[in-house]
Amino acid sequence: MRPFLRTLSILWLVLWLPLAQANSPEIRHWQLDNGARVYFVQTETLPIVDLRVTFDAGAARDGEQAGLARLTNSLLSQGAAGLNADELALAFESVGARYSSGSERDMAWLQLRSLTRPEALTAATDTLAMILAAPEFPEADLERQRRQMLVALQAERQSPPTIAERALYEALYGDHPYASAPQGTEDSVRALSREAVVEFHEQYYTAGNAVLAIVGDLSANEARELSERLLADLPAGDRAPQLPEPEPPEPQTVHIPYPSAQTHVLIGQLGIARGDEDYFPLYVGNHILGGSGLVSMLVHEMRERRGLSYSSYSYFVPSAERGPFILGTQVRADRTGEALEVLENLFVEFRAEGPSADRLQAAQENITGSFPLNIDSNRKIVGYVSMIGFYGLPLDHLDTFIGQVEAVTQAAIVSSFQNRLDPEHRVRILVGPEGILADEDE
Amino acid sequence: MKRIIVTICLLAVAWMAQADDLGIYEYELDNGLTVLVRPDHRAPVAVSQLWYRVGSSYEYRGVTGISHMLEHMMFKGTERLAPGEFSHIIARHGGRDNAMTGRDFTAYHQQLAADRLAIAFELEADRMHRLQLTEEEFVNEMEVVKEERRQRVDDIPTAVMMERFFATAYTSSTYHQPIIGWQEDLDNMTLDDVQAWYDRWYGPDNAILIVVGDVEPEAVRDLAAEYFGDVPARDIAPPKPSHDIPAPGERRIAVRIPAEVPVIVMGYQVPSGATADEEWETYALTVLATVLSGGSAARLPSQLVRGQEIAASAGASYSPIARLDTLFLFSANPAGDTGLDTLEQALNAEIERAREEPISEAELERAQNQIMADHLFELDSMFYQAMQIGMLETADIGWRELERFEAGIRSVTPEQVQQVAQRYLIPDRLTVGLLEPIRQGGEQE
Numbered sequence: 001m002r003p004f005l006r007t008l009s010i011l012w013l014v015l016w017l018p019l020a021q022a023n024s025p026e027i028r029h030w031q032l033d034n035g036a037r038v039y040f041v042q043t044e045t046l047p048i049v050d051l052r053v054t055f056d057a058g059a060a061r062d063g064e065q066a067g068l069a070r071l072t073n074s075l076l077s078q079g080a081a082g083l084n085a086d087e088l089a090l091a092f093e094s095v096g097a098r099y100s101s102g103s104e105r106d107m108a109w110l111q112l113r114s115l116t117r118p119e120a121l122t123a124a125t126d127t128l129a130m131i132l133a134a135p136e137f138p139e140a141d142l143e144r145q146r147r148q149m150l151v152a153l154q155a156e157r158q159s160p161p162t163i164a165e166r167a168l169y170e171a172l173y174g175d176h177p178y179a180s181a182p183q184g185t186e187d188s189v190r191a192l193s194r195e196a197v198v199e200f201h202e203q204y205y206t207a208g209n210a211v212l213a214i215v216g217d218l219s220a221n222e223a224r225e226l227s228e229r230l231l232a233d234l235p236a237g238d239r240a241p242q243l244p245e246p247e248p249p250e251p252q253t254v255h256i257p258y259p260s261a262q263t264h265v266l267i268g269q270l271g272i273a274r275g276d277e278d279y280f281p282l283y284v285g286n287h288i289l290g291g292s293g294l295v296s297m298l299v300h301e302m303r304e305r306r307g308l309s310y311s312s313y314s315y316f317v318p319s320a321e322r323g324p325f326i327l328g329t330q331v332r333a334d335r336t337g338e339a340l341e342v343l344e345n346l347f348v349e350f351r352a353e354g355p356s357a358d359r360l361q362a363a364q365e366n367i368t369g370s371f372p373l374n375i376d377s378n379r380k381i382v383g384y385v386s387m388i389g390f391y392g393l394p395l396d397h398l399d400t401f402i403g404q405v406e407a408v409t410q411a412a413i414v415s416s417f418q419n420r421l422d423p424e425h426r427v428r429i430l431v432g433p434e435g436i437l438a439d440e441d442e
Numbered sequence: 443m444k445r446i447i448v449t450i451c452l453l454a455v456a457w458m459a460q461a462d463d464l465g466i467y468e469y470e471l472d473n474g475l476t477v478l479v480r481p482d483h484r485a486p487v488a489v490s491q492l493w494y495r496v497g498s499s500y501e502y503r504g505v506t507g508i509s510h511m512l513e514h515m516m517f518k519g520t521e522r523l524a525p526g527e528f529s530h531i532i533a534r535h536g537g538r539d540n541a542m543t544g545r546d547f548t549a550y551h552q553q554l555a556a557d558r559l560a561i562a563f564e565l566e567a568d569r570m571h572r573l574q575l576t577e578e579e580f581v582n583e584m585e586v587v588k589e590e591r592r593q594r595v596d597d598i599p600t601a602v603m604m605e606r607f608f609a610t611a612y613t614s615s616t617y618h619q620p621i622i623g624w625q626e627d628l629d630n631m632t633l634d635d636v637q638a639w640y641d642r643w644y645g646p647d648n649a650i651l652i653v654v655g656d657v658e659p660e661a662v663r664d665l666a667a668e669y670f671g672d673v674p675a676r677d678i679a680p681p682k683p684s685h686d687i688p689a690p691g692e693r694r695i696a697v698r699i700p701a702e703v704p705v706i707v708m709g710y711q712v713p714s715g716a717t718a719d720e721e722w723e724t725y726a727l728t729v730l731a732t733v734l735s736g737g738s739a740a741r742l743p744s745q746l747v748r749g750q751e752i753a754a755s756a757g758a759s760y761s762p763i764a765r766l767d768t769l770f771l772f773s774a775n776p777a778g779d780t781g782l783d784t785l786e787q788a789l790n791a792e793i794e795r796a797r798e799e800p801i802s803e804a805e806l807e808r809a810q811n812q813i814m815a816d817h818l819f820e821l822d823s824m825f826y827q828a829m830q831i832g833m834l835e836t837a838d839i840g841w842r843e844l845e846r847f848e849a850g851i852r853s854v855t856p857e858q859v860q861q862v863a864q865r866y867l868i869p870d871r872l873t874v875g876l877l878e879p880i881r882q883g884g885e886q887e
């Protein structure tokens with residue numbers, strides 16, 4: 001051992017006490033009469049509140065009308081309860097509140113950050129309540145949002161990473177609702193009607209389909225009162241039905257020619273759904289393989305050893321149904337073949353053998369030791385709490401997190417990677433200059 | 443190989459401590475290292491950031507991008523550590539680490555459990571003066587940096603356009619240069635260049651150590667003295683001034699490259715917190731940017747995106763945190779078939795309005811409320827708190843600006859906002875940049 005490490009191991013002995021116990025935030029949970037589920041975490045240091053209302057109203061509910069979920073979500077704040085877009089924006093911004101909204105495949109959400117000063121919080125949450133209960137979807141605003149979506153789709157054509165992501169989901173999911181992109185296509189967006197928006201809203205923006213997360217400097221009573229003021233006027237409605245299970249795709253390579261300096265590479269397989277019993281071994285395994293930035297195996301092979309790329313990574317997208325597992329990199333076009341080989345060999349090897357004992361231990365120490373960093377701000381906590389509520393994870397998910405990570409074994413990683421991932425059913429997306437596939441055959 | 447001597451430091455250190463409303467404690471070690479500590483006990487974690495006063499604005503043609511390249515090489519081993527080992531040690535202690543390079547700074551940061559701070563300090567002190575640069579690592583890492591340039595600039599049309607825009611808008615100022623460096627300079631950079639850059643700028647007397655988190659200030663001071671105390675000072679000379687020519691004259695570029703969405707950017711040369719003769723000007727410019735673009739109800743989204751419906755997006759931005767004069771920027775994408783000339787006229791009409799008439803009291807109050815609320819919201823992130831302090835320090839503004847900020851914003855008047863618009867939003871300070879896409883098939887916007 002080199003001298004410096006000796007010094008460190010001395011330090012290690014001195015400092016290797018159990019980590020300061022990170023108290024997981026205490027999550028309080030209740031349900032309103034109309035069925036809305038509420039999750040609350042009290043944090044007292046800063047006089048602010050973060051709110052997120054999540055609906056099972058993402059692009060997976062688009063049906064034949066790709067882009068419908070996103071258009072509906074973006075229109076909520078463009079007119080409600082007799083106020084127009086300017087008046088609603090003024091109502092938030094006059095009291096310094098920040099409103100935003102968004103939608104992806106599983107969910108659509110509205111988010112608010114406000115000061116807890118009563119006049120600010122009351123004005124901001126009253127405005128949010130109007131947007132939730134009485135959006136009007138004015139025709140003129142709909143046309144404007146449609147044009148903006150078309151500009152975004154046009155911009156996508158100059159963004160190879162976005163082109164690659166769309167192609168990956170299409171190839172991976174075939175006929176499944178996850179196949180289509182939340183931003184839709186130019187044709188589908190042109191065809192969206194106000195009637196469809198109103199219908200979509202009626203069906204999915206209901207209390208039964210809603211999860212509210214509140215994090216901030218409020219008492220439990222204040223949070224309860226706030227949750228009722230925000231959601232009590234929503235119709236009860238039903239929870240959206242379960243999505244179908246996706247089928248594994250036929251293996252394929254899709255090369256989309258693009259005049260870029262780099263090839264954007266995505267290799268996708270079906271991964272896991274939220275709540276999967278193998279979640280923790282897969283999580284720890286992926287952390288080692290390509291989920292831990294500079295210290296991951298992928299970065300070591302691709303960047304540190306070969307100088308092939310600036311960024312290489314792997315990740316799961318755990319979703320309501322099996323979300324993708326993705327290996328990705330951006331690499332100079334003339335070395336695409338080499339990069340593919342390195343990525344795929346590393347994955348196959350890792351799936352067969354798992355990590356070394358040392359890497360596993362290092363990863364467990366990293367994940368458990370850095371756990372407090374995951375919950376060191378209101379913004380991060382509201383993200384976790386929304387996720388727990390939306391996917392119905394146990395309320396003690398965060399409390400048991402460290403123990404679950406520590407219990408992962410090398411054998412569990414190997415068997416979970418072999419059970420859940422299948423490189424025979426992978427799709428490869430390459431977006432980059434023509435001729436790179438010939439390179440692959442060298 | 444020498445052994446690191448962990449001295450229990452008995453240096454005669456001239457401690458200078460001061461706490462105030464903000465709860466920021468400042469100390470200076472004998473070797474010139476500034477230590478700034480802000481306790482925040484919400485979670486048992488701390489962020490540690492080491493900021494060096496060197497960035498792309500310290501560079502000159504031939505070695506542009508070298509501060510950023512050196513940042514990458516700082517992870518490539520010391521006399522005692524193998525390449526990459528730094529990050530592995532931090533990770534093993536439950537930490538996260540990375541680094542960033544800006545125009546005025548190079549900063550290295552770790553986030554970890556507060557009781558592991560010593561690990562970060564020992565490693566940072568080591569590479570502050572015992573970096574080991576090798577040709578092999580340099581050659582490999584230069585390939586990585588070139589990939590980073592391809593990824594961040596070359597394959598993103600708006601990034602290509604902005605690089606050329608800044609090279610036009612800044613004339614004699616070194617803000618002219620891209621942080622990642624010109625391709626030609628990357629192609630010709632040598633290991634000796636990087637070594638010289640390290641020797642010239644890296645030392646405790648050119649660095650600021652910032653810790654925010656679940657810590658006690660005096661304990662952090664003692665720990666800093668223990669680990670950084672025996673790093674020798676280097677007597678680092680400050681950079682020569684590289685200010686811009688005042689009001690250099692109106693410029694205009696049209697960038698025609700393969701792309702899809704047209705963009706217009708208009709940048710006016712304005713003072714920063716470091717260069718302003720009168721500090722109120724920077725607060726008035728901040729309020730003006732918020733009135734124009736601070737939210738969905740602000741003038742540009744409300745007039746250009748809604749209202750006239752000619753822009754898919756439209757905004758303005760100004761940050762006073764810069765060592766040299768900076769830019770008050772407008773930018774917009776057209777909606778539908780609107781031409782860039784129409785958008786430019788509409789932006790000019792808004793600029794004209796700001797010069798011609800004072801903003802309303804209601805707009806002023808709303809902007810002030812938004813700025814102060816955002817300022818408070820920022821406290822939610824310990825990382826951002828440390829970053830703000832580091833940026834203020836390396837921009838030669840100083841963290842005490844945070845003490846003056848609220849009073850400064852609250853004292854702005856509508857007349858002052860009009861005055862800065864009249865003084866600075868004028869053609870001689872303006873650069874217009876257009877991205878005119880060449881679409882597939884050769885069609886041009």
